[in-house]
Amino acid sequence: MQFRDLKAQYQKYKAEIDSAIQEVLLNANFIGGKQVGELEALLAEYVGVKHCISCANGTEAMTLVAMAWGIKAGDAVFVPDFTFFSTGEIVSFEGATPIFVDVDRDTFNLDPAKLEKAIRKTIAKGKLTPKAIIPVDLFGLPANYPEILKIAKKYNLLVLEDGAQGFGGNINGQRACSFGDAATTSFFPAKPLGCYGDGGAVFTNDDELAQLVKSLKVHGKGDNKYDNVRIGVNSRLDTIQAAVLKVKLKAFINHELEDVNRVYRHYNERLDGVVEIPVIPDGFYSSFAQYTIKLKNKEQRDGLQAKLKEQGIPSMIYYIKPMHKQGAFADLEFDENDFEVTNELCDIVLSLPMHPYITEEDVTAVCDVIKSYIV
Incomplete structure (x- = not known):
């Protein structure tokens, strides 16, 4: 018995997946091939947002947003205590301080009441400036965004949805990765929608943020890759992975x-x-x-x-x-x-x-x- 049976999935869609990979191999469009843009459009449409920007993995997707938002030393970012390490790691990576918040016992997700308590406590201490909240859609279930977004608005905080496990979930029909100011997901093989390696994506309705993330993911590029207007990173989704994900997204939806x-x-x-x-x-x-x-x-x-x-x-x-x-x-x-x-x-x-x-x-x-x- 398999914990998550990727072999059975491949056998069912072997012909389509092999064909999709073969097309990339024949055309030799390994970086930035047409399948990447096609996948981004399909994902944005499915989630219900204006922009989907693919990248190398889910951790870097969150990092790119944190970079774009200018999260830095002296900032406080509120993160669930019960989650995978990367959600807090990306905060520290930018020099900011993660403030861990307990979760709701029933849902495993960020507890809104405890979140507000942690925000108020941080403000009272006066050492850090509350900047953002990163709720996690744990085990596939979206966090309590109706309440979290109210709190974020009250304290003027940004919200980054960590939808690495939540892709495909929804709240009253609104799909995961469409909540907050931005959202991210992971295409790690074992995720609800996974590729055959690493991959990730950023989702947002914010035009300016989308353009900034697109620049940051390719060495801070300007008009072209040899025009570098800011310090960025190298974080791309390979064409082969995009081709695989196009096939698997159809199966996921169907x-x-x-x-x-x-x-x-x-x-x-x-x-x-x-x-x-x-x-x-x-x-x-x-x-x-x-x-x-x-x-x-x-x-x-x-x-x-x-x-x-x-x-x-x-x-x-x-x-x-x-x-x-x-x-x-x-x-x-x-x-x-x-x-x-x-x-x-x-x-x-x-x-x-x-x-x-x-x-x-x-x-x-x-x-x-x-x-x-x-x-």
């Missing part, structure tokens, strides 16, 4: 998103009342990058993972360590009382095999092992 939600329902039917299952608030729709359950304690979680492994069933722990406990942030000051939920989640979460190609029989097999262990 059936994969619906299929992972079908799998989610299968899991829920079998695990409800056995363990704590994912909570999807009214009006929210998840793309289920992961299906994550909660156990009673660390011992039970670790024991279940070992039992699943004995039966040849893969599982993953996202995340074993909170952001505020990462060694790279050891110089920052924290109050452990501010991270009660995240500290608990790191001990009790377990993600189960989840992808559009998993069979109902495999879901049943996973659930039978969980039931036998819990009971």
Whole structure:
């Protein structure tokens, strides 16, 4: 059994993917080929924004936005404590200070009430200038943008949606990667929409920001690549990856998103009342990058993972360590009382095999092992 079965996906779309790659090879348009622009247009249309700018990976997508916004030393950027390292890393990379905020226990996403508390606390200290919020769409579920955007407006903060796991999710029909002042996603192979290497993208309705990001991603170029008007980076999506993503985006829209939600329902039917299952608030729709359950304690979680492994069933722990406990942030000051939920989640979460190609029989097999262990 595969945790996320990219082999099954490839077998289903082998002819289309091979043909798309072959076209790039035959034309030798490895950098900046037509497929890159075509993909960007398709992605912008799907998400519902004016601009999509592709780049080398999801981390650099966030970095490009931070650079464009001029985030710098002395700025405070508010980030969930329960997320992957890169969300906070890009803040420190620009010289700014990440302020970690606890999450909502049900959704795993940034807790709006705790966010406002952290903003007010930062303002009261007077050492840093609040600049931006980076909510994360964890496990496929968009963060609580209706509340987060109200808070951002109240304190005049920019909002960067980290949609690396959330692509395809929505809130009342508004798709992930369309919230805030800008959004980013990752095309890492295991993401809801993944390529066969690294890749990422920036989404925005801001014309000026889009032009700036386009410049920054190619060495700060002006009218051409030999006219450099600012310091930038080298962050491009390869043509082969764009060609693969064009095929996979069609599959994602046509059936994969619906299929992972079908799998989610299968899991829920079998695990409800056995363990704590994912909570999807009214009006929210998840793309289920992961299906994550909660156990009673660390011992039970670790024991279940070992039992699943004995039966040849893969599982993953996202995340074993909170952001505020990462060694790279050891110089920052924290109050452990501010991270009660995240500290608990790191001990009790377990993600189960989840992808559009998993069979109902495999879901049943996973659930039978969980039931036998819990009971």
